[in-house]
Amino acid sequence: MNIALLGYGKMGKAIEQIALKRGHTIVIKADIDSVYNIKDADVAIDFSIPSVAFSNISTCLNNGVPVVSGTTGWLQDYDKAVALCHEKKGGFISASNFSLGVNIFFELNKNLAKMMSTLKQYHVDLEEIHHTQKLDAPSGTAISLANGIIENHPDYDKWILDSKADNAVPIVAKRIENVPGTHTVRYESDIDFIEMKHHAHNREGFALGAVIAAEWLVGKTGVFTMNDVLNIG
Numbered sequence: 341m342n343i344a345l346l347g348y349g350k351m352g353k354a355i356e357q358i359a360l361k362r363g364h365t366i367v368i369k370a371d372i373d374s375v376y377n378i379k380d381a382d383v384a385i386d387f388s389i390p391s392v393a394f395s396n397i398s399t400c401l402n403n404g405v406p407v408v409s410g411t412t413g414w415l416q417d418y419d420k421a422v423a424l425c426h427e428k429k430g431g432f433i434s435a436s437n438f439s440l441g442v443n444i445f446f447e448l449n450k451n452l453a454k455m456m457s458t459l460k461q462y463h464v465d466l467e468e469i470h471h472t473q474k475l476d477a478p479s480g481t482a483i484s485l486a487n488g489i490i491e492n493h494p495d496y497d498k499w500i501l502d503s504k505a506d507n508a509v510p511i512v513a514k515r516i517e518n519v520p521g522t523h524t525v526r527y528e529s530d531i532d533f534i535e536m537k538h539h540a541h542n543r544e545g546f547a548l549g550a551v552i553a554a555e556w557l558v559g560k561t562g563v564f565t566m567n568d569v570l571n572i573g
């Protein structure tokens with residue numbers, strides 16, 4: 341496949357390595373202010389920055405190029421991207437986290453929330469730790485985990501960052517040099533706690549998942565998630 345990388349930072353470079361190993365060709369490496377013809381690509385993979393993600397995705401969909409989006413922090417425009425994809429009969433996958441491990445963790449989180457939904461003695465907390473260059477907080481993955489709890493536990497209907505409130509899943513965001521991404525879900529009672537943690541050793545899992553999603557998306561029409569790609573959940 342001919343792949344366009346929209347964003348050639350830490351993730352763009354990690355994706356390039358995996359894509360080349362899997363026999364693909366990188367035809368566009370677009371970063372800030374790059375000029376390119378997106379139609380040169382069979383599929384685009386956007387790992388850029390929150391303020392440009394929607395514009396990059398729109399460029400792809402308006403030109404008939406399927407697009408995989410890993411950028412986080414642009415959720416306010418997600419519904420517009422979905423509408424544009426349907427209007428143009430394009431292909432679009434967005435995920436807060438493309439790694440297989442985190443997608444399994446998402447399912448465990450939903451199941452644990454269901455089990456906890458009648459056990460009022462336990463209270464949930466989320467923590468995410470990322471490198472200090474990260475632009476958004478909380479992480480997209482932490483928001484997905486919080487939503488998994490909200491959908492399955494009647495005591496929670498929103499999330500809150502670095503604070504506490506009734507009916508809110510509290511999320512603490514920490515920034516520490518060189519951490520690729522660590523997420524912890526913890527249920528605490530007066531007697532004990534139960535904790536689930538996903539720790540990425542490096543960015544390889546995110547990059548591999550994004551390339552697998554791109555391979556899967558080509559030739560399909562619609563809006564998809566990683567559950568469709570991995571057939572889990």
Ligand SMILES: NC(=O)C1=CN([C@@H]2O[C@H](COP(=O)(O)OP(=O)(O)OC[C@H]3O[C@@H](n4cnc5c(N)ncnc54)[C@H](O)[C@@H]3O)[C@@H](O)[C@H]2O)C=CC1
Pocket residue numbers: 346347348349350351352370371372373387388389390392396409410411412413435436437438439473546
């Ligand atoms: N969904 C997932 O599995 C993962 C998502 N991410 C997300 O991906 C995004 C990128 O992460 P990193 O590569 O670590 O960040 P990064 O800061 O290393 O790279 C982002 C790149 O986008 C470039 N950029 C700025 N304007 C652009 C434009 N108009 N078009 C194309 N590129 C432009 C920047 O110059 C920079 O090189 C972040 O939002 C991060 O949260 C990161 C890892 C995994």
Ligand SMILES: O=C(O)C1=N[C@H](C(=O)O)C[C@H](O)C1
Pocket residue numbers: 412436437470474478479480481482520521522546
């Ligand atoms: O910015 C990152 O690095 C990461 N961002 C994603 C997120 O916001 O959840 C995924 C991963 O944790 C790495």
